[in-house]
Amino acid sequence: MMKGIGTKELIVVWIAAVMVAGIGGPSSPAAAQPIKIGLMAPLTGPAAADGLSAKQSCEMLVEQVNAAGGINGRKIELIVYDDQFDSKQAVTVAQKMIEGDKVVAGVSGSYSFTTRAAAQVFQEEKIPFSVGYALHPAITEGGKYVFRVTVLGHVQGRAGGYAAGNLLKVKTVSMLIQDNDFGQSLASGFREQAEGLGVKVLSADKFKMGEKEFSPVLTKIKQLNPDLIYNTAYPIDGALILKQAADLGIKTQQMGSEGLDSTKGFLDVAGKAAEGIIITTNLDRDSKAEITRKYLDEYQKKYGFAPDMTGASTYDALLMVIDAIKKVGTDADKIVDAFRAMKGWQGVTGQIQAFTPQGEVIKNVELQVVRSNVFRHFGVVSDLKLLTP
Amino acid sequence: MPPILRVENVAKSFGGVQALRKVSLQLMPNEILGLIGPNGAGKTTFFNTVCGVFRPDEGRVFLEERDVTGWPAHRIARMGIGRTFQIVKPFRNISLERNVLVALGHDRISGWRPSMLGTGLKAHRDEVRRLLRLVGLEEFIDQTPTTLPLGHQKRMEISRALALRPKVLMLDEPFAGLSEEDIVPLAGVIKNLQREGLSILLIEHNIPHVMELCSRLAVLNFGENLCDGPPEIIRRDPRVITAYLGS
Amino acid sequence: MGLGYLTTIGTLVCIYAILAISLNIISGYAGQASLGHAAFFGIGAYASALLTLKLGIGFWVAAPLAMMAAGAIGAVVGVISLRIKGDFLAVTTIGINFVIVTVFEYSDFFGGAYGIMGIQYPTLFGVKISKGYYLLMCLGFVGLCALFSLLVSKSWLGLALEAIRENEAAAEASGINCAKFKIIAFAFGCAWAGLAGVLFAHFMRFITPNDFAFPISITIVAMMVVGGIGTLRGPILGALLMAALPELLRPLANYRLLFYGGLIVLMTRFQPQGLFGDKAFILRMLLGRGPRSMRHSGD
């Protein structure tokens, strides 16, 4: 009669066990009292690569800080949750961090729409939320508890336009715009600035994230023969744009954004075709700053490849939280005030000049160029008028 | 007496194949008319054209002298033509009761109005029972068609067609695939329905039973009327014999 | 576990439950494949967001209007379903999902790629509803939707839809206007999906086209199938299980999606009628007929 128990029953028992485990949850012992900081990142799903970069960078940082004795003797505990590239899960995860884990602050190593959804929760619960690389303008609109350590897409786009018109002195440009908030906000800033400098936009084509075939549009652009092709793609799409442009014999100067700032995703795939492209980003690989050097070296040593912008930005987002806590303790409002008072703070991704009342950062935009398949310093845009959102 | 169903010069073709060429037929009240003919003669196409599944290319269909040509199938069904299918089409996964109820409630299921959401489906159980009893399926009222043999499913279809309270009943090969002991009672059921005043048009290949059951026969060949008349005359008609032997 | 965390999950479960129940009216009752239900979810959400933000209409007026908008466009799909059938229809609805999301994404009127932000929590008699009450309100709507679904299944309408599902030719021959009822099924099912969209928009207060993309449609279908298609409890319990599953699997961290996919495969493979469908072994175990009757299901 024991035959009655088969695969199906086992599955049910298993599900029940998982449910119990999920509801019961591992509760942390009260004795050690580490400082908990939450990190949300897309660890599974289509953006898993960026999520992993963010997670690895933050874990490295926490190890370093804890090895150095933590914050005033208290260790940091990083609570990492996967948002699966889904805004519903982002909201759930934010709630879980705040209520379940009682984090003193949250860090986003995720994309815009997930971050935007979570920012709302942090604002309502009055917990500081430090955003790594999400560019959506509305993220900080929630209120005073949300900060961003990277420049807005629009601002970065303006820097790109400035570089195109003033540094490269191009007359005409063709744009390839990724049709999400990231691509759109960069493109609008670029267009505004470039046109202001007298650059003519010959064409502006949208494409969807994950697009692989750019030959049709590039064939068209080839005939237009612009001085510059500006794209707002993510690594692989951007790499394919360059590769297919090279295949078609297009020798036009290319320009991208921090979306392309990835060694594994972009440089490896684009190969030779990436030579000479200029990108706007916040991570300067040739930086003399000690903190940047240390981050680049240790990441390479620990994980075996050169880190990218998403990792560096999230690292900074977490580091700022840690620095604030070091200064003022774990009280949410004090952390927020400490953030606001930060001037001249040096992070991996450059020096933060100040925060606007809105919670947007003011800092230089770095221009990098690819030489021999390595990102090198090309220039910097430091015009405050341009950089203030 | 005017015919209850009158079909005039109906033609239908599918992508160049002429399935029906000007077929005419009259069904008189209270008669059983058998439609016979070799395979591919267009009998089922004729049925489908009369019932509104296909719209005829030419010709007209009159039900009680009312022109119903080109009406959709459900309207023709409501006007009073009930039918069964050559390959049975029961509602497989719902009970016999609900199978019959669908057609029984056709006047309620006519559009969006408050009675649609009114429950009260159960109130009709006695009527469904009576309809199933007519074909001898009362005891299976709560079973689904999938659990029943083919013969039962065919009878259920008749019961479902009767639930429309039709004036004309059209049966497409009611005996096909049935054993002799299933056919005899089914033939009895059909005969009874005629006695109760129904006009019946049926397609059948089982010639002995058709001869016995029908008061008149019509023969279709290559989409055309060959002849019609009482069974004994049709049986001896040389054209019919050639048509059957020729095929 | 915090209250806000649970109410968040609870509200999302409610929204999914309404989606699964409403899809079940189209696919479970009327038997029409639809792999684009998320589009109507989105239409409801966008309609309500735009009505409340651009026209300043209150939640309680915007919600029925949004339902009507989703229902009207659903009826158009119903018209398409008259011509395109079966698997062709299934794939066509995927296409409709894509086209509608594209409209959201590519027109500035719908906020484009930035989505729509600043949507407000609804107020009741001038008082802003709190999260807990919002959950209760959503539960209430799930109840309404379930009641509607129950009424349909017990009525002539439900009977007509069942007949269409089982055999269209026979339904026509039984006097049923299949065209009309298919359109009705799509209109009602999509209108409820629109309501789910309304609830979603005002809960998240920020919507992007991404929230209504094709994978969401698949999730809804999976909820219905895993729970038990054609029943009422199936979609509800399926939504509860599948919406909570990502959270339940959180301890597995990196292997979450792997298990999620694996569970769907196992459930469909070993309980194709759905975990809570009529032939499900869970029900038989609960009803006390014991696992021995399993043998009939045949492995």
Add this chain to the structure above:
Amino acid sequence: MVQQFLNGIITGSLYALIAVGLTMVYGILRILHIAHAAVFVGGAYIGLVAYTFTGSLVLALIAAAAGCSVLGYLIQRYLYTPMLTEERIVPLIASVGLFILCEDLFRLLGGPYIRAFKVDLWFEKIAFLEAVVTAHQVLILITTAVCLLVVYAVISKTKLGLAWQATAQDMDTARAMGVNIRQVVTFNFIIASSIAAIAGVMTAINYNSVLPTMGSVISYKMFAIVVLGGMGSIPGTVVASLIIGMSETFMSAYFGFIMPRDAIAFTAMILILIVRPQGLFGRAR
């Protein structure tokens, strides 16, 4: 113009390679095989591993085809076949579940990062008539032609192929006529999966990248093609692939702004289906 035409043909060829397998599966089992995209990605990964170890593209293709045949066989034998009697939507959902599972498995095994798949051929590109074709694109055209010819020959000339045709017409009749259905289904999945594997390797080489999510667009977009071709019709699928490839190319070249490429494929499909509900080459039912 010539260049755009070439772009369209090449895109269409890649679509054809994937969609043919899908249409074959549908033709026999009437299952919307979403997990076909997982087989496609699996092919790319196996190909990459084999190429890294052996350095031979031919061996990589063979390894990918063999590995995916096994994968396809397992899917068919242990997932789809036991489900054939269920509601049609059940295997579809199972297929979706399998696709999610496989996509995540590839992420866990291969890492979330993009992997470059660099193959150098004996020349880099040819230019003619103001157009440029790369060696990879030439390779794709040749491979597609060869694969399609092989499928055509096998299906129309061999005994198994005839059995396949009979089964695609009507499985029950074929069974009654003594066709070994099990053999046909196995054969069907082996052919379909190995072509998908080859398509995976080709795509990976052409775009010099392998990543776990490279199948996600493929998974549903191919249905637009299969449906357009008439579900189960192999010539229909090939024609539909080229139509979609072309229309996407010309749309994005001349009206790039209106809508994304995926929407173009589906809009084309919906418009054509409204006129011809059984697809381009489908038989009316």
